[in-house]
Amino acid sequence: MLLALVHLCWLQLRPESELRRFWAExxxxxxxxxxxxxxxxxxxxxxxxxxxxxxxxxxxxxxxNPVVEGSLCFIYYRTTYVLYPRRIYAAPADQVINxxxxxxxxxxxxxxxxxxxxxxxxxxxxxxxxxGKTLRLEILPPRDGQAVMQTxxxxxx
Amino acid sequence: xxxxxxxxYLLLILLVGYTLLSAIQPSSRVTIVxxxxxxxxxxxxxxxxxxxxxxxxxxxxxxxxxxxxxxxTMACLLxxxxxxxxxxxxxxATEWKKGDGRTVAPVVxxxxxxxxxxxxxxxxxxxxxxAFAIWGFKAKVLTHEALRPTPAYFHDLTLSYSHLDYxxxxxxxxxxxxxxxxxxxxxxxxxxxxFLDVLLVPMVYLGLRWKLRRLPAACLxxxxxxxxxxxxxxxxxxxxxxxxxxxxxxxxxxxxxxDRQQWQDLILAILFSAFAAFTKNEGLVLxxxxxxxxxxxxxxxGRRRAWVGAAAFFAGLLAINAAWLIWSRSLPRTHEDYGSxxxxxxxxxxxxxxxxxxxxxxxxMAELRVWxxxxxxxxxxxxxxxRALARPYVLALWVLLGLHLMSYALAYSxxxxxxxxxMPMTMDRLLLHTVPxxxxxxxxxxxxxxxxxxxxxxxxxxxxx
Numbered sequence: 349m350l351l352a353l354v355h356l357c358w359l360q361l362r363p364e365s366e367l368r369r370f371w372a373e374x375x376x377x378x379x380x381x382x383x384x385x386x387x388x389x390x391x392x393x394x395x396x397x398x399x400x401x402x403x404x405x406x407x408x409x410x411x412x413n414p415v416v417e418g419s420l421c422f423i424y425y426r427t428t429y430v431l432y433p434r435r436i437y438a439a440p441a442d443q444v445i446n447x448x449x450x451x452x453x454x455x456x457x458x459x460x461x462x463x464x465x466x467x468x469x470x471x472x473x474x475x476x477x478x479x480g481k482t483l484r485l486e487i488l489p490p491r492d493g494q495a496v497m498q499t500x501x502x503x504x505x
Numbered sequence: 506x507x508x509x510x511x512x513x514y515l516l517l518i519l520l521v522g523y524t525l526l527s528a529i530q531p532s533s534r535v536t537i538v539x540x541x542x543x544x545x546x547x548x549x550x551x552x553x554x555x556x557x558x559x560x561x562x563x564x565x566x567x568x569x570x571x572x573x574x575x576x577x578t579m580a581c582l583l584x585x586x587x588x589x590x591x592x593x594x595x596x597x598a599t600e601w602k603k604g605d606g607r608t609v610a611p612v613v614x615x616x617x618x619x620x621x622x623x624x625x626x627x628x629x630x631x632x633x634x635x636a637f638a639i640w641g642f643k644a645k646v647l648t649h650e651a652l653r654p655t656p657a658y659f660h661d662l663t664l665s666y667s668h669l670d671y672x673x674x675x676x677x678x679x680x681x682x683x684x685x686x687x688x689x690x691x692x693x694x695x696x697x698x699x700f701l702d703v704l705l706v707p708m709v710y711l712g713l714r715w716k717l718r719r720l721p722a723a724c725l726x727x728x729x730x731x732x733x734x735x736x737x738x739x740x741x742x743x744x745x746x747x748x749x750x751x752x753x754x755x756x757x758x759x760x761x762x763x764d765r766q767q768w769q770d771l772i773l774a775i776l777f778s779a780f781a782a783f784t785k786n787e788g789l790v791l792x793x794x795x796x797x798x799x800x801x802x803x804x805x806x807g808r809r810r811a812w813v814g815a816a817a818f819f820a821g822l823l824a825i826n827a828a829w830l831i832w833s834r835s836l837p838r839t840h841e842d843y844g845s846x847x848x849x850x851x852x853x854x855x856x857x858x859x860x861x862x863x864x865x866x867x868x869x870m871a872e873l874r875v876w877x878x879x880x881x882x883x884x885x886x887x888x889x890x891x892r893a894l895a896r897p898y899v900l901a902l903w904v905l906l907g908l909h910l911m912s913y914a915l916a917y918s919x920x921x922x923x924x925x926x927x928m929p930m931t932m933d934r935l936l937l938h939t940v941p942x943x944x945x946x947x948x949x950x951x952x953x954x955x956x957x958x959x960x961x962x963x964x965x966x967x968x969x970x
């Protein structure tokens with residue numbers, strides 16, 4: 349028992365241990381924090397997006413390249429979490445999304461009426477250059493009658 | 506301010522737990538570890554269920570709901586105090602004996618590990634994928650909307666990745682913290698997550714102290730607190746450690762019921778099993794296994810009380826979780842849907858996959874960087890104390906551990922995901938659920954080795970919880 353306990357203490361002191369990782373995380377520099385913020389742009393997107401919901405659109409390379417599935421999935425999950433109760437739409441509500449591949453397969457491209465009905469005020473474009481990783485947020489111009497349109501901030505069909 | 510209100514919320518959870526413990530065993534004596542371990546564990550499970558029930562009738566978690574819970578709790582405490590039914594607090598379960606001074610070292614190691622987990626958890630927001638995509642997201646939804654009418658979220662298939670049908674214990678407890686704080690602050694809200702996670706250690710210590718001296722019980726608890734896998738998943742905001750914590754309570758009191766046949770043990774076994782079932786889908790399977798083992802050992806013993814106990818267990822489990830089972834029936838299942846797959850013929854056709862899964866599980870158990878010597882130590886202690894197998898509660902726990910591992914192996918066999926990708930990603934987290942059983946077995950076998958050498962302090966002997 350003592351051997352097991354001593355071994356665990358030794359494991360935690362090794363450079364690659366979880367404890368060391370924890371220590372590095374808690375004492376990390378502001379520069380590293382800023383770099384991590386850059387990796388997770390969801391907070392920035394939520395801040396910059398207009399008051400309504402957001403449409404996630406794929407462009408160029410990102411429509412087909414399986415290499416970006418992971419980062420697409422992260423952007424969708426993370427932005428969904430950060431934006432709530434606003435929504436980011438990547439498909440109609442009856443389409444199943446379990447991973448980035450599903451978003452690519454659906455290739456959602458709604459018309460103006462749909463955007464209006466779902467109070468979409470910004471479009472987040474993922475992958476609009478050759479490396480397929482760039483994010484671009486575009487605020488849609490106000491539509492006629494938007495001021496009186498009923499908003500649907502908590503999502504729905 | 507947010508931190509203060511979040512702490513007040515945790516205090517309320519502790520009070521709810523203490524009230525329930527006093528109600529389950531009036532005028533009993535509880536130790537400090539029971540007060541800070543068992544009390545909050547029972548309180549957290551109860552609070553999660555209360556918030557769920559309130560939401561079902563149209564009240565999302567709010568300060569008003571929490572104040573009502575607080576007032577009702579205080580009223581119950583006052584009534585119990587007047588009737589002299591409150592549990593009294595003892596510092597120690599048994600007298601401090603010669604040699605117990607050495608317990609300080611493992612206690613310090615345990616506290617150091619837990620403090621580190623708490624500090625790191627509170628210094629970052631939700632970054633673990635499961636934490637924000639599943640549990641954190643649900644907590645936000647539940648804070649915003651009551652479950653009546655059902656929020657659009659629960660039927661939106663574009664959010665299927667967040668597992669619309671997963672149980673809501675952890676999200677409701679987090680939503681309760683957001684309600685107390687008056688804002689959605691997921692960094693401070695992690696206090697709830699880390700609170701639930703670290704409770705595993707006192708729960709396991711209680712189970713060990715039932716049969717073991719203070720020093721070895723503290724050493725085994727320190728081993729748990731220092732496991733790399735505890736650091737990996739402690740305080741990240743997932744439901745795995747809360748499930749392990751509730752499961753620890755359930756198997757401890759199932760074992761005590763099998764050993765002593767006392768009603769308060771059965772009540773706690775029912776409560777913890779119900780809490781586990783409301784924490785993760787695996788918890789429901791584990792709760793049913795607890796019931797099956799209670800029934801099996803009742804049938805073997807041939808005692809009428811044991812049969813009645815098993816029937817009461819299933820009735821209690823069903824009653825507590827009925828609302829969740831009925832409400833969640835209409836939720837869309839994900840493509841994983843292990844429940845349906847495990848009950849279909851798919852299990853039989855996929856049995857050959859076990860040839861790949863079982864060796865992978867064994868390799869994972871031997872992974873020293875994740876588990877240290879835990880699994881090896883447990884095996885050695887079981888061999889040394891093999892005579893403990895004659896005790897029904899030890900045998901019952903072995904059966905439970907075997908069923909637990911088998912159910913996970915079968916779940917892997919029917920998974921729609923690529924096993925080569927899924928197993929390395931999830932195996933440590935799933936085996937973490939079995940750790941309370943492994944440590945209890947290690948301790949209870951060691952207690953058998955010690956029998957004859959020491960007069961084992963038995964907190965159960967006094968009838969205390």
